[in-house]
Amino acid sequence: MKILVCISNVPDTTTKIKLSADGKTIDTAGIQWVINPWDELSLTRALELKDDPAAGVTLVTVAHVGTSSSEPTIRKALAIGADDAIRVNAEPADAYFVAAQIAAVLEKEKYDIILCGIESSDYNGSLTGGIIAEFLGIPSVSSVSSLRIENGKPVIVREIDGGKETLTLPVPFVAVVQKGIAKEPRIASMRGIMTARTKQIRVYEPVAVNPLTEIVMYEKPAPRAACKFISPDNPAELIHLLQNEAKVI
Helix, strand or coil, X not given: CEEEEECCEEECCCCCCEECCCCCCEECCCCCEEECHHHHHHHHHHHHXXXXXXXXXXXXXXXXXXXXXXXXXXXXXXXXXXXXXXXECXXXXXXXXXXXXXXXXXXXXXXXXXXXXXXXXXXXXXXXXXXXXXXXXXXXXXXXXXXXXXXXXXXEEEEECCEEEEEECCCCEEEEECCCCCCCCCCCCHHHHHHHXXXXXXXXXXXCCCCCCCCCCCCCCCCCCCCCCCCCCCHHHHHHHHHHCCCCC
């Protein structure tokens, strides 16, 4: 059984994001790029399954849509333990574009389980996994919090309103994973870092796909208003502000 883990290249959450002068792009200078946290948990679970002889997982591959500048992030995934990697040589325009590229790769290279994080920490769209499945005409399962393989068959637990649902389904399929899929990300060992240098990254050229969205402009949230401190001896002023400024009463 082979697993493909889709990974995104995102800014570290501690990075201070700056916009370009025209507001249409992000200033990438000084940004520390990392594997999207949800994708990193997906990779961890895939590697846990590979480490279990009973699961029968023989290959874990990571796939990414991005330019050569994203290869350090791909190498991090290889250092963590992925066997090899695929990179589609294109700027990721939107979720539809990315899904189309991954689906085109999967038409050529067959995998049994495709794992996607529930969302990326930069755009939070939660779209790519489901669109990949639609392109390929295969099942997709969202809100996956557990994945195991019993007697050669994948068993999935997903969160639903008021409880959990356990499913078995035929391969291939897409699993969109969320909290619970793995306890914490796997840390790369020194040996993993060294071997990652020689692991293969297969590069595909993109297929022709028109993005469905366009970024007109980025805009930072408005600064929060300064706090107003009201004396406990002046409840009338507090009521006045709540009624006329905050308009909550």
